[in-house]
Amino acid sequence: MSLEKILSISGKPGLYVLKVQTRTGFVAESLLDGKKVTVSLKSNVSLLSEISIYTYEGEKPLTEIMQNIAKKENKGQTISHKEDNAVLLDYFREVLPEYDEERVYASDVKKIVNWYNTLQAKGMLADEVPAVAEEEAAPAKEAVVAEKVKAPAKKAKATKE
Structure with a gap:
């Protein structure tokens, strides 16, 4: 994602x-x-990608929270962001049990649920590429870079004094 x-x-x-x-x-x-x-x-x-949610241990990136919701809902739609605050907070407690209840408000949970549903509807919640696939692609990139021919560097013009 x-x-x-x-x-x-x-x-x-x-x-x-x-x-x-x-x-x-x-x-x-x-x-x-x-x-x-x-x-x-x-x-x-x-x-x-820069947003994080407060937990008792520190902060969790929004990407991880979106993955937790996707896992819980089998990549389908989740509850509506228009639900009652108590329902939203109970749902969020299931997704992220260690969230800081004093610093994360119901309005924050509404935004996250709304954002998740929007991204899910647009098909933008793809799985992340596994690290193994990135490692396999790295040698191919190096081979392409090695094949490039460097152009000769231009000589700087001497200035007259």
């Missing part, structure tokens, strides 16, 4: 996919309606 290019933009509903970076910000595409929006660098934007 890769949340590297998935964004939450403050003041805008839903999730967005980072498309292109510009000089003054970037262009993102909404997962709700597919519309593209330009976002300035002054906007408050959060990458889902």
Whole structure:
């Protein structure tokens, strides 16, 4: 599950996919309606891959929590984010029993459940690539790099004094 290019933009509903970076910000595409929006660098934007949830031992990345929900639901939809707060918190306790109940609020759980359902509906909850597959691909990349021919370096022009 890769949340590297998935964004939450403050003041805008839903999730967005980072498309292109510009000089003054970037262009993102909404997962709700597919519309593209330009976002300035002054906007408050959060990458889902950088979000963590407080636990009693430390913090857990959102990616792990999404995987726990996917495992619990067999990669299907989960409960609605519009459920009662008590129901949401009980559900979240099943997914992440060690979450810090004093610092994680019902509104946080609503966002996580809503984000999960949005990503699941769009088919963006793919399994992570196993480490073995990455190791097997690494020698192939090195072979391609070794085949590249280096262009001769340009000589710097001497400056007259």
